[in-house]
Amino acid sequence: MPVLTSRQNEIIEAAIRIISRKGIQEFTIRSLSRELGISEPAIYRHFESKTDILAALLEFLHADTIATFDTVSGDGPALAQLEQYFSLLFLRLQERPAVAAVVFSDEVFLNEERLAATVRALVELTIDNTTRLLTHAKQNAEIPADVDEYDLATLLSGGVRLLVRRWHMDSGSWNLCERGSRVIQTFIRLIDIRT
Amino acid sequence: MPVLTSRQNEIIEAAIRIISRKGIQEFTIRSLSRELGISEPAIYRHFESKTDILAALLEFLHADTIATFDTVSGDGPALAQLEQYFSLLFLRLQERPAVAAVVFSDEVFLNEERLAATVRALVELTIDNTTRLLTHAKQNAEIPADVDEYDLATLLSGGVRLLVRRWHMDSGSWNLCERGSRVIQTFIRLIDIRT
């Protein structure tokens, strides 16, 4: 896990902005240099290649996802932690719409062979986080013992991804936190067997 | 809705194959012509531009999704129709893995301004189909009256999208129909209030 310079982080953030606005096809060294206000070769002072930039971008997203998950309290009912996790996720994405546009856009990166494994890991991360909490919920008898928590994690994680994607397609014109919380609560109400 | 020539359909299918294998970045007129075994200019005998090909590709996916949905019986419990719809979807995608790789890859097409509206419509299509069936289910008292069927459709549609995406990332190494049916059944069991 290499430590990045501040300039490298600026470049990654500029890359995220470009991809979120125009898609991967418009992400070129040229567009990136213009976004940063420097010449194209100057970028090569900070990264060896374009692919290296994308790799660093993916690591940034990975670290960001882990950081979000690590912020949830860690005690109390597992379902409450689940709700807290996604609320925080929505909040963070709403604060940084460009990240929201990119974080679930896996297929965008899949063409580059070198990046495939990292993309994969990123997709699995949210699913695994969710599955783990649901397993706890099952152990605590918060949810039925006979449902597959991996299936549930697929539905929940997939639903969240779709919601974030549509929010981006709508240019962030509605409140992601609000709508997102409703979806999460709808889901939790379905599986919660306490009371 | 323009009628396509057989050659145009061949070109669209070749395009889907390339994008599913290599991603949108490797989808060029050159790679397309090689896939078809003809020269690059020959393609322009059938489409005016590269964007026109992508537009036709999206229309193809749109029509395909509608066709799948129209095949479900239309009578019986709405939840059974829902299950039938997704089973058929999984079956069709498993038969054509290249289509599976592309049909839910919206962000891949979002850069081209001309295509954005069509992409949007394609995303909404599955959600709307699902929502409609869930509204029926609610009217028939198959599911609780106080859950938002649009939230449910987001979860279900999103879960299916994620599952199909992961199936593609795993190069179709597991059985999509089987795994998919399990997820759908898990979902239906959560919302079904009949017994």
Next chain:
DNA sequence: ATGAAGTTAGTGAACGTTAACTACTATTGT
């Protein structure tokens, strides 16, 4: 004889990347 579908050859523009050089700053030996 015509029109559809192919070819070869070539266009300008954009691609990622490298070479050669410069301004500025920090470190260091005297």
Next chain:
DNA sequence: ACAATAGTAGTTAACGTTCACTAACTTCAT
């Protein structure tokens, strides 16, 4: 205190390649 040295981050110019696309010509079935 200060010149020599080295490192950092930028520049312009140019590399060879690929991009989408066009012009002009050929082949061939109707």
